[in-house]
Amino acid sequence: MSQIEPRKSTEEVIIRGNEIYDQLQRDLEIEASQLGKHVAIEVDSKEYFFGDTRDAAVKEARQKFPDKILFVRKIGSLEKVARNHPSSSSIGLKYARVF
């Protein structure tokens, strides 16, 4: 009988994604070489893909990982989102247990 790999919670993806991002910064200094670009990280394999935009980085990663939940962030300062986006970190983390 084939084994089904348990899916990571989004909370785990965020934690692992941040760890890998910090490691990329330490090892490759991506905040100097890729500043302003976006990086999409597949946290199980630790593979990462750069793109000029968020969608470009995701598109690149999707060619190899069509179904994985990716961790994506802007390199350097965080991406700025909508002016009336009613989110907060507390609401966001509550949803981590939903997905």
Next chain:
Amino acid sequence: MHAYFDANDGNPKVVIEISGTNDGIKKTIPALLDTGHSGSLSLPVLDLINIGAKLSSVGQAEFANGHKGVVYYFKVMVTVDGKTAEVDAGMIENPSASEAIAGLELFAPYVAVIDFKNKKVEFIPEEDLHKDQKQS
């Protein structure tokens, strides 16, 4: 492309069509054109449920109020001006939010002319702009 100033709130809006994994469910919605939004699109959670969008990625972002937090992104097919593209749309968590927010990335192939004085919004494909410049 249908873009206009909303008489109710005075903000520039653009009409887009969205679909997810629920076959046949397409929604045509107005989206607030937000030049302070560097991503492509944010959609209310109820719209995402309605079209059956699938979770694609998670990320961290800074909100306009200065808070940093988690954003969930869903795979959505978006049709703008007859052209369909797959984008990762950010989820607006608040269930009472009903308005989509379109950011700069969604309109990258266009030049936007926002005439606040006459309350008009116009999108011009970049190639048409160059064509006009050559003719003049």
